[in-house]
Amino acid sequence: xxxQCVTPSDVRREEASAEKAALAAAEDQSSRSSTRKIAAPGRxxxxxxDRFLKYIPSEVxxxxxxxxxxxxxxxxxxxxxxxxxxxxxxxxxxxxxxxxVTKWRQLVLATISFFVWASTTQGPFQSIEGWNAIxxxxxxxxxxxxxxxxxxxxxxxxxxxSTNS
Numbered sequence: 001x002x003x004q005c006v007t008p009s010d011v012r013r014e015e016a017s018a019e020k021a022a023l024a025a026a027e028d029q030s031s032r033s034s035t036r037k038i039a040a041p042g043r044x045x046x047x048x049x050d051r052f053l054k055y056i057p058s059e060v061x062x063x064x065x066x067x068x069x070x071x072x073x074x075x076x077x078x079x080x081x082x083x084x085x086x087x088x089x090x091x092x093x094x095x096x097x098x099x100x101v102t103k104w105r106q107l108v109l110a111t112i113s114f115f116v117w118a119s120t121t122q123g124p125f126q127s128i129e130g131w132n133a134i135x136x137x138x139x140x141x142x143x144x145x146x147x148x149x150x151x152x153x154x155x156x157x158x159x160x161x162s163t164n165s
Contacts, residue, residue, distance in 0.1 A: 002099070003054055003095055003099030003101050004054075004099070004100055004101050004106070005046050005050070005051055005101075005106050006044070006046045006050075007151050007153045008045045008151075009153050010043070010045070011044060048148045049148075051147075051150075052147075054101075054110075054152075055106065055110055055113055055147050055148060056144065056147075057091050057113060059094065060087050060091045060094055064083060064087040064114075064118055064121070065121060067087075068083060068121060068123050077127045080124035081124045083123075084123060084124055087118065088111065088114060091110055092107040092108075092111050095110055103152045103153075104154055105150075105153065105154050109147060109150060109152070112147075113144075113147060116136075116140055116143050116144075117140065120133070120136050
């Protein structure tokens, strides 16, 4: 499984592309004696669970929680904020470079997801006056449940700049 979300628009574009290729091959076959067939791609749009797994940047969350644990409670908050900042900025970069994600909406959702998950830890957010960990703890499961209902299409037609030709 790749980290890039597959939307219904992606599947429609791939099917249209495969159909064009099949028509071109059929025309080519009529001029040749070849019996080669081009199969349509068998991909289906990601379901709820697939999007759930792709929108939550678990690799970055694990790194962040591990770094916080290594820093310990006695470490100045400054270093906890540095760790958070690096991981927050690193989330879309990691997904783009290592995960091959090119859909900006998916990158934004994953970056927001990291913030929501990181804010529930005993990290630097506890130092913000008025920060209420209970509200965040209630918001986390609601957000985690709701975010996979969002499709990662980038436009009205679901077009993605990286897949348009």
